[in-house]
Structures are given as C-alpha cells and as structure tokens.
Amino acid sequence: MRFMIIRKADAATEAETDPAPSVELMDAMAAYNMEMIKAGVFLGGDGLQPSRKGARVKVSREGGKPVVTDGPFTETKELIAGFTMIQAASFEEALDWVKRWPPEDGPVELELRQVYEFDDFQAGEKSEIWNEMEKAFDKLPGRGG
Template sequence: MRFMMIVKATTDSEAGNLPSPELIEAMQKYNEELVKAGVLLAGDGLQPSSTGIRISYPEPGGKPKVIDGPFTEAKEMIAGYTLIDVQSREEAIEWALRMPDPHGFGQGEIELRQVFEPQDLTDDTELLAKEEALRKQVEEQKKA
C-alpha cells in the first residue's frame, strides 16, 4: 500500500524561509530510517507557491486557465511530501508519527493519504495491462 505524507505549508515556508540545519539533519536521519526499512519511494520539499503555477479548468470542455503564484491560504498549500510503500494503514501512521516536526516551529502538519492503485480504479484487464507496461517503461527509463 502506498501512502503520501503531505507536509502542509506554513507562513514561514511560503515566505521561503529555509529549514534550520538541525531540522535538515533530523529529516535526513528520518529518511535514512525509511530507506533502511525499504519503504521510501520518494520525498522532496517544494518551493513556495510564489514560484508556482496553478492550472484550472473553470468550464467543462473549456480551455484551461493558467495562474501564477503566490496563492493564498498557506494552510491549504503543500510544502513537501514523502511517498512510502507499507503493509498497512497502521504502519503508514507509525511512520508519519516518527517524522520530525516538518517546520521545526510547532507549526508542522502532515496529511496522510493512501494512493490509488490501478486495480482500485478499474477492473478492465486491458487498461491494467497498459498501465503496468507504462510503469515498467518508466522504471527502465530511470535505469538508462
């Protein structure tokens, strides 16, 4: 089961304030634990929304609308993520609880969301086979 730990933004992260050296060290230790356990798939911090772009679809069938950041409501923004592959929801919660306060100032908030697997979305064997082929192609491109 894959889960994404979504680190919510704060006013500090949206202002572009970088984490302290102590927090960077704590996160590196945490990531090392994830790697040793064999559950880490990916993880990164994101730049503030002032450097972001939002694409919305305001009308069905209409053209997309492109909006440059910054965006409002820092609590709704994402400052980073960690993607893990674990055996259960409980294991995902345990890993999320072990993550250091992502902002180091008592403002950290982590949202834990399970990732859809292809078979959760369809039982069409042809579509599932195509999805599997695409995933294999991506893995091969990573190796090249």
C-alpha cells in the first residue's frame, strides 16, 4: 500500500523571504529519508515552494473556462508545504514512520493518507483507455518501470 505523508504549511514555509532551513533540520530530514530508503519504504518526496509562487485553478463540470487565482493564499493551515511518498504493509506501519518525523522540523502538523490503487476503482472488465493508461503508468519511474 502506498501512503502520502503531507507536511502542512506554516508561517515559516510561507515566509515572504525564502529562509534556508537550518543545517540541523536538513541533516535530520536527510537522516529520516535515508532510514526510510534503507528500510525500502521510501518512494519519493519533495518540499513545495511558498504559495505566493503558485496558483489555484478551478475547473467546472460544465466545461466553462478555468478560473485561475494567483498566490499567495491566506489560509496557511490549509496549505501543503511538502510531501513524502512511502510504501508500507499497513496503515499502522505507515503511521509508525510518520511518528518518526524529525522533531527539528517542529512544531509541525503532518497528515497521513493512503493512495488509491487502480484496483480500487475498477471491478470487472476494464475499458481500452483504462488498460492503456495502466500500462503507461507502470512504465513511469517509481511505478514499476
């Protein structure tokens, strides 16, 4: 099972200047990631730049023109500052990895979410485009190819 560890944004990650993380934090995150790599659970992850460098896009079902809102966004608690993708045998195992998050990054709010797999959506016969997409996904880096 794949899981995403979501690192919520805060005032530091949304700061108007881009302060470099401390050496202690960088080393702690590197050690944490290496521990997961050695355990064979790490699939990937990255930090995200502040929302002022991003945009939100709303797309309607009716096929109207997408509406773009440039950042920054004011509700910091609703933003994501980064993510880590892991593979674990169970939710409990994944949660154990989240609990090991480096305290040097604190105080921080993390969220753990299981990722849907293709089989979660399709039971029975699959369409041609679905089969084509699954084969294409399987060739992507980190997805078996």
